[in-house]
Amino acid sequence: MQASHSSDKQDAAVSRTFTESARRAQIVAAAIEVIAEVGYGKASFARIARHAGLSSTGMISYHFAGKDDLMREVVAEVLRVAEAYMRPRIEAHSDFPGRLRTHIESNLALLVEYPKHLPALVEVLSNIRGESAGMSEFVGATEEMNRVLAERLREGQRAGAFREFDAEVMVHAMRGAIDEVVGRAAREPDLDVTACGRELAEIFDRATRKTAM
Amino acid sequence: MQASHSSDKQDAAVSRTFTESARRAQIVAAAIEVIAEVGYGKASFARIARHAGLSSTGMISYHFAGKDDLMREVVAEVLRVAEAYMRPRIEAHSDFPGRLRTHIESNLALLVEYPKHLPALVEVLSNIRGESAGMSEFVGATEEMNRVLAERLREGQRAGAFREFDAEVMVHAMRGAIDEVVGRAAREPDLDVTACGRELAEIFDRATRKTAM
Amino acid sequence: MQASHSSDKQDAAVSRTFTESARRAQIVAAAIEVIAEVGYGKASFARIARHAGLSSTGMISYHFAGKDDLMREVVAEVLRVAEAYMRPRIEAHSDFPGRLRTHIESNLALLVEYPKHLPALVEVLSNIRGESAGMSEFVGATEEMNRVLAERLREGQRAGAFREFDAEVMVHAMRGAIDEVVGRAAREPDLDVTACGRELAEIFDRATRKTAM
Amino acid sequence: MQASHSSDKQDAAVSRTFTESARRAQIVAAAIEVIAEVGYGKASFARIARHAGLSSTGMISYHFAGKDDLMREVVAEVLRVAEAYMRPRIEAHSDFPGRLRTHIESNLALLVEYPKHLPALVEVLSNIRGESAGMSEFVGATEEMNRVLAERLREGQRAGAFREFDAEVMVHAMRGAIDEVVGRAAREPDLDVTACGRELAEIFDRATRKTAM
DNA sequence: TATGAATGAGAGTTCATTCAT
DNA sequence: AATGAATGAACTCTCATTCAT
Numbered sequence: 083m084q085a086s087h088s089s090d091k092q093d094a095a096v097s098r099t100f101t102e103s104a105r106r107a108q109i110v111a112a113a114i115e116v117i118a119e120v121g122y123g124k125a126s127f128a129r130i131a132r133h134a135g136l137s138s139t140g141m142i143s144y145h146f147a148g149k150d151d152l153m154r155e156v157v158a159e160v161l162r163v164a165e166a167y168m169r170p171r172i173e174a175h176s177d178f179p180g181r182l183r184t185h186i187e188s189n190l191a192l193l194v195e196y197p198k199h200l201p202a203l204v205e206v207l208s209n210i211r212g213e214s215a216g217m218s219e220f221v222g223a224t225e226e227m228n229r230v231l232a233e234r235l236r237e238g239q240r241a242g243a244f245r246e247f248d249a250e251v252m253v254h255a256m257r258g259a260i261d262e263v264v265g266r267a268a269r270e271p272d273l274d275v276t277a278c279g280r281e282l283a284e285i286f287d288r289a290t291r292k293t294a295m
Numbered sequence: 296m297q298a299s300h301s302s303d304k305q306d307a308a309v310s311r312t313f314t315e316s317a318r319r320a321q322i323v324a325a326a327i328e329v330i331a332e333v334g335y336g337k338a339s340f341a342r343i344a345r346h347a348g349l350s351s352t353g354m355i356s357y358h359f360a361g362k363d364d365l366m367r368e369v370v371a372e373v374l375r376v377a378e379a380y381m382r383p384r385i386e387a388h389s390d391f392p393g394r395l396r397t398h399i400e401s402n403l404a405l406l407v408e409y410p411k412h413l414p415a416l417v418e419v420l421s422n423i424r425g426e427s428a429g430m431s432e433f434v435g436a437t438e439e440m441n442r443v444l445a446e447r448l449r450e451g452q453r454a455g456a457f458r459e460f461d462a463e464v465m466v467h468a469m470r471g472a473i474d475e476v477v478g479r480a481a482r483e484p485d486l487d488v489t490a491c492g493r494e495l496a497e498i499f500d501r502a503t504r505k506t507a508m
Numbered sequence: 509m510q511a512s513h514s515s516d517k518q519d520a521a522v523s524r525t526f527t528e529s530a531r532r533a534q535i536v537a538a539a540i541e542v543i544a545e546v547g548y549g550k551a552s553f554a555r556i557a558r559h560a561g562l563s564s565t566g567m568i569s570y571h572f573a574g575k576d577d578l579m580r581e582v583v584a585e586v587l588r589v590a591e592a593y594m595r596p597r598i599e600a601h602s603d604f605p606g607r608l609r610t611h612i613e614s615n616l617a618l619l620v621e622y623p624k625h626l627p628a629l630v631e632v633l634s635n636i637r638g639e640s641a642g643m644s645e646f647v648g649a650t651e652e653m654n655r656v657l658a659e660r661l662r663e664g665q666r667a668g669a670f671r672e673f674d675a676e677v678m679v680h681a682m683r684g685a686i687d688e689v690v691g692r693a694a695r696e697p698d699l700d701v702t703a704c705g706r707e708l709a710e711i712f713d714r715a716t717r718k719t720a721m
Numbered sequence: 722m723q724a725s726h727s728s729d730k731q732d733a734a735v736s737r738t739f740t741e742s743a744r745r746a747q748i749v750a751a752a753i754e755v756i757a758e759v760g761y762g763k764a765s766f767a768r769i770a771r772h773a774g775l776s777s778t779g780m781i782s783y784h785f786a787g788k789d790d791l792m793r794e795v796v797a798e799v800l801r802v803a804e805a806y807m808r809p810r811i812e813a814h815s816d817f818p819g820r821l822r823t824h825i826e827s828n829l830a831l832l833v834e835y836p837k838h839l840p841a842l843v844e845v846l847s848n849i850r851g852e853s854a855g856m857s858e859f860v861g862a863t864e865e866m867n868r869v870l871a872e873r874l875r876e877g878q879r880a881g882a883f884r885e886f887d888a889e890v891m892v893h894a895m896r897g898a899i900d901e902v903v904g905r906a907a908r909e910p911d912l913d914v915t916a917c918g919r920e921l922a923e924i925f926d927r928a929t930r931k932t933a934m
Numbered sequence: 935t936a937t938g939a940a941t942g943a944g945a946g947t948t949c950a951t952t953c954a955t
Numbered sequence: 956a957a958t959g960a961a962t963g964a965a966c967t968c969t970c971a972t973t974c975a976t
Contacts, residue, residue, distance in 0.1 A: 258475025259468035681898035688897025
């Protein structure tokens with residue numbers, strides 16, 4: 083009873099934190115495209131607003147606490163899409179090597195399906211420094227993903243599916259190799275991304291495989 | 296003695312490109328450090344000038360034709376250092392797998408020795424788009440390096456030292472994996488870069504190795 | 509509602525060119541005064557902003573696509589005023605010599621009425637070279653005016669109202685003579701511009717008149 | 722005796738005021754060309770130095786007290802050349818109308834002969850305001866010339882060679898008409914300047930001629 | 935919710951001029 | 956007499972953000 087007369091304003095603000103308004107989603111979508119196309123450095127509010135069909139940058143500032151906030155949402159959105167796309171494909175396999183290959187291949191299949199999402203993610207993450215508060219949060223999000231992946235590799239090692247190696251380094255090697263394809267795809271539109279995926283999968287399959295005796 | 300009545304536009308700075316005054320070198324060095332520390336996006340002339348102990352940004356414009364020119368020099372300097380460092384180490388080996396391992400390990404040893412150079416290189420190259428004329432020149436320089444490396448891998452394949460794989464993709468996978476370590480090293484000062492080098496070398500040795508029969 | 513996903517470059521300022529916000533008009537007015545007072549070379553955004561009571565030069569950049577855009581608007585505004593002032597006065601006459609005299613006299617009457625407009629016009633046009641794209645457009649506008657005027661002179665010749673002469677040269681002679689008065693008026697505030705107008709009218713009346721036989 | 726041990730430095734400075742060093746002449750020549758080609762606004766020391774084959778702008782500052790000083794010398798040089806070219810041609814005539822015609826035609830013949838001099842003069846004079854001390858001096862120089870020319874016209878009037886008119890206005894009308902041709906010639910390289918001269922001469926002959934009775 | 939004008943800081947660049955050599 | 960590095964101010968322009976409506 084007592085709490086029920088909290089102002090509408092407050093409610094709206096709170097709910098917005100969780101429920102993305104349509105405008106927010108639209109702006110995030112525009113941001114992803116602009117970042118992918120012109121790079122983080124030139125992805126100004128002005129450009130994003132124009133791309134989204136908005137008449138002013140004030141609109142963006144109104145819906146987001148600041149540039150950090152928008153970028154966090156961009157990263158979150160891409161991770162959400164990536165998770166939804168990759169997880170079922172990976173989990174369709176039960177063997178460790180199969181999951182590893184699928185991780186790589188579905189990651190690059192995602193690049194084919196959503197050509198702007200991963201480039202935007204790479205742009206943002208590689209241009210963000212631990213400068214402002216809210217930033218580290220979603221840098222951590224990807225580090226968390228890497229840690230989870232490393233843990234899976236270690237499970238595979240314990241299960242005898244993989245040889246001994248530094249899982250941390252292996253994960254980052256995969257990360258780097260995949261991101262490089264993402265970058266190349268932007269510069270070379272004719273690049274056969276799917277073929278790159280198969281090659282990378284082969285590379286890391288061999289890199290993790292137990293040596294034949 | 297005769298006045299150069301034509302071609303006013305092309306500047307006398309051309310010859311200066313080769314003379315390399317001490318100031319230019321100092322500014323390039325400051326630029327490398329600033330870029331490595333705060334990233335390409337925040338590496339403004341003001342910051343670089345301050346870091347170099349210069350009183351104004353005009354000083355940089357005086358010595359360089361523009362930001363492009365400075366960045367080109369940054370890239371050239373890093374490539375020069377990298378070449379001088381890595382080439383003799385690689386050429387100390389005569390076998391293909393040894394050269395491959397050494398390529399990776401000396402690359403990361405370079406990162407230990409000159410902790411700012413490679414981060415600066417990665418920052419610049421990943422933030423440059425084919426925008427302003429003279430840029431593509433040194434984007435092409437690194438592509439050339441990749442092409443050369445790929446050719447070496449193909450030689451190894453023809454010599455029977457490596458299995459069959461797409462040399463292009465392999466090179467970029469290495470590139471990406473190494474650059475990822477470069478990026479990590481900036482964020483995690485305690486990272487054992489040398490160990491990462493050994494691991495990566497192992498990874499790509501196995502990835503390229505002929506399958507035991 | 510649909511976002512304009514293409515043509516990011518072309519700005520929304522296009523429509524603003526016609527809407528003519530009050531601010532734009534105010535800035536143009538300030539620009540005209542500043543240019544007339546200190547000359548094109550010293551008419552910086554800073555000076556214009558100060559004159560217009562604006563807090564920053566960014567304000568001008570906000571309302572105009574660039575210095576070119578502002579200058580184009582300055583020229584357009586002056587031409588608009590000149591047209592509105594001179595045309596009815598000229599068309600009040602039906603004879604060719606009368607129109608010629610009125611062209612000159614109303615042009616200088618305009619200088620008396622709006623003492624900054626013509627000086628600003630002359631400053632801008634004489635300091636613009638075919639440099640930056642959109643400029644040539646309104647340089648052409650004045651050339652068009654000269655061409656129209658020359659055509660009228662030729663009509664007069666065909667109608668037997670004028671002697672034979674090179675209409676092109678005559679028009680430019682008038683142009684130059686009038687602009688010279690505009691320049692003098694700026695340097696000599698006590699100059700009797702109206703009297704100058706009468707004298708110029710007499711000069712060009714005699715210069716175009718058929719020789720008495 | 723007492724005065725004879727004034728320092729060499731002082732002497733050199735004094736003599737330089739009157740005796741133009743070769744360097745000064747070279748710089749003035751370069752300045753004239755640059756101003757004519759790119760306009761006063763873009764005729765920076767840097768551009769002039771480059772055009773003159775000098776390695777730095779310091780050279781110009783060394784030889785001239787400042788930009789004003791250089792510009793004054795530019796004006797003086799052009800006036801010197803103009804005087805030497807036009808005076809004998811004008812004085813070859815003894816009748817007032819002939820001198821008037823020749824004044825105009827030789828002025829434009831000068832433009833054909835020295836295509837950069839008059840454009841430079843017009844550029845400088847129309848972009849100089851009564852700002853800094855030494856400037857008004859040579860603005861006055863041309864005003865003096867106009868005054869002299871006006872006086873000649875009045876002589877002609879007293880001698881019955883010309884009709885009654887405001888000599889001041891007439892002189893400036895000629896000035897303006899001629900300068901307009903100078904300006905046009907820069908924009909329209911194919912313009913027949915000599916023909917323009919003949920037309921202008923005719924125009925002002927008729928404008929000053931006594932009405933046939 | 936939404937708008938778009940306003941702000942002020944900071945960007946790269948050019949400028950005329952100074953000064954030690 | 957000449958050099959060219961250095962200076963500091965000014966330039967146009969872009970940026971993220973704020974605010975009154």
